[in-house]
């Protein structure tokens with residue numbers, strides 16, 4: 001396996017490797033090390049069935065629960081991310097900056113996304129490094145954020161009011177629920193459990209409120225200061241200087257570390273079909 005960097009910030013491409021459930025443990029360890037170091041790893045030219053993708057994901061860790069989105073009939077751990085050519089107006093899955101299911105007690109460590117049928121043009125995915133964002137925080141701001149916890153919830157995406165949005169995708173079965181209103185608090189400045197690097201565990205989609213001295217009390221109807229800080233955090237963490245962008249080809253597998261990145265799927269391919277299979281690998285509770 002050869003690994004080459006894609007930007008000066010995050011992302012790498014791994015060539016000369018075939019992913020699958022029966023990979024050599026040393027190669028898996030090498031792949032995992034490259035993934036946590038570069039945060040996003042592109043592995044081109046793969047051909048995994050849902051069963052094989054789930055089996056490969058198990059080599060990185062146990063299955064992470066997938067709320068709201070129904071799995072493919074062929075495998076309970078795999079979800080299909082699909083928007084049909086006939087759905088030009090539909091909101092695409094993952095089309096806002098987020099870190100996968102950060103509202104869980106223990107959000108997924110990794111996501112594995114396998115491209116099956118991608119548009120000729122458009123439909124790229126962009127990731128931002130929360131490690132790089134942390135490292136460029138102005139010192140005064142870093143001190144303020146040190147004491148802040150984020151209130152995560154799926155309410156803006158999966159509460160019943162959002163059902164019509166998801167029902168625009170005929171190839172996905174997304175079932176919203178009142179349970180989306182449940183909240184979990186995670187520290188804002190976290191230490192990566194494998195690299196020990198610090199990062200900002202933030203995303204503007206699932207972080208609905210902040211708790212911290214002079215910032216907020218954790219309730220959604222927060223102060224002007226809290227709204228201002230939420231907006232600042234979103235704009236700062238998704239700045240182009242922290243990003244890598246991937247132009248998909250059929251067969252690509254991209255793995256990313258949800259503990260140190262956010263991502264967004266660009267919805268710029270109206271009239272074309274885009275289909276990928278996704279698995280998620282369990283993580284641990286984020287720690288300050």
Ligand code: SIN
Nearest residue numbers: 081093094125264265
């Ligand atoms: C996701 O957010 O998991 C989907 C990303 C993508 O479709 O590019």
